[in-house]
Structure formats: structure tokens, C-alpha cells
Amino acid sequence: MIVTRFAPSPTGYLHLGHAYSALTAWRAARAAGGKFMLRIEDIDSTRCKPEFTEAILEDLAWLGIEWDGDVRKQSEHFADYAAALDKLAVVGVIYPCFCTRAEIAAEIARAGGAPQREEGPVYPGTCRKLSREERARRGAAGESFALRLDIARALESVGNLSWEDEDHGLVTAEPGLRGDVVLARKDTPTSYHLAVTVDDARQGVTLVTRGADLFMATHIHRLLQALLDLPTPLYRHHKLLTDASGKRFAKRDKALTLRALREAGRTPDEVRAMVQD
Helix, strand or coil: CCEEEECCCCCCCCEHHHHHHHHHHHHHHHHCCCEEEEEECCCCCCCCCHHHHHHHHHHHHHHCCCCCCCCEEHHHCHHHHHHHHHHHHHHCCEEEECCCHHHHHHHHHHCCCCCEECCEECCCCHHHHCCHHHHHHHHHCCCCCEEEECHHHHHHHHCCCEEEECCCEEEECCHHHHCCCEEECCCCCCCHHHHHHHHHHHCCCCEEEEEHHHHHHHHHHHHHHHHCCCCCCEEEEECCCECCCCCECCCCCHHHEHHHHHHCCCCHHHHHHHCCC
8 A cells, every 4th residue: 555645844834835745645645545644743842833733734624635544743752763763872873973063164174175965064974983981971071962873884784775766766875975964962852864764664654755855865764764674665756846936935935825825815726736747
């Protein structure tokens, strides 16, 4: 059975880009007689708001999208992510990073620069080199730290990886392109990468349908699946909707939110037509 999902963050109102993504996943499930799951990715307690969660549910229902089972809210499942971190710790592929953003920038400058990605420079691995004793001493002293994934060590334990993508065929995973990503922080006990990987497995997702902007993240998710003995779904990274100027839709585009369109008198049929392929 095909199981798809839509997983927005409640940091604002849904816009046309969200509608396209939700409808794409929903139609794929319904066309195959499968299930469509809804997940609220609300691990960021400073930006996520309950009123936006309620608005998401209202907007999807208004569009005619029905989901199967209970809505999974990430904020209610931190124990699942903690268990995954414990497993990664046992395998020996995570380490504490005590670097501040300023220290990372200074280290990169001293090294003459670092590879750049859309989300910024790749972490240079400063704290990966710390001894076990030094990590214990700094942790005992109360220094703040993030937990990073040791990509090199992780790849040594799992070997070559790949995934099937509906638009790209068989893709060879290259997790090292993003460096040693953060999997948890003191104020947020999980990260997008870890939570999404665990949640997709927990919800039985067999087809991950999401925007092309998340294609690079799948390299990391494929590695985490292998480390945590989780199944690998089929992926489809769909196009991103853009406005007349070619700029992708964002939550700050108030006039293009589903709520604003509804208040302006647009019908669900009209909105669905606006995001048709």
C-alpha cells in the first residue's frame, strides 16, 4: 500500500506552494488506494504557534483534503528522537560540538574558506577532533553543545547507499556534501533531519513527496535510515511554485496564503486549479 504524507511547520499560514505539495501527496495516495498522513513539524518552540496548527487543519479541510489516522505532532514525540540518538551514540557516530557560530566562522576564515551550500558553509569538523576526556570535561563544566553526526565514521559503518527517486531514478547518496550536520541542540532535543527520518518510518510512509529544495537533505536521511535500521521509502522531489517574477512562494507572501485567498472569495476549486501541473 502506498502511504504518503504532508508535513508542514506551523510557523505561518499555508500558501499556494504548500497547497501544491499537499495536493500532490494526497492525489498520489488516493489514486493508488493508499493512505495520506498528516504531520505537524513543530519542534521549534520559539517559532511554531498553536494557532498556525489550527489554521493548517482548517485550510486542508477547506481544500477538500482528508488525512488518515491521527495527526502526528513532533512536539509530542521527543522520546522517539531521544531513543534514536541513543542508538547512534551506541554505534559511535555522534559527537558533542561546543562551537558557537562565531567560532565556526573564525575557524573557516583561518582555513581560507569552506565549501558553501544553500544553508551556509559546511562545518569544518573542529570538535570532531576532541578527545573523549576533553569532551567529558567540557560537558561536566556545563558548556552548551550540539550533537553532530560524524559523517566519515557513519559511512565507514554502512558503506555505499542509494535511493530511488521518481524524477531522478537511482540516486547515489553523498551525505558528506553537507558535512557533519547537527542532530540535536540543548534547546531543541532533535533536528529536522533526525525527526523527519524517524517520523517517516513511524508513520509507515512509502512515498515521500516534497519540494525540490529538500533533495539535498535526502542524502542525510538515507544515511540515518541505514544507521537506524529504518526502511527507505521511494522519493519524489516535485517542482517549487514561483510567482510571476520567478520567486518561490514563502509564508511572508501574505496575499498568497490560503486564508487570504479564501477571504478574498476564492473557492477551493479555483485554488486547486491555480496549482495544477
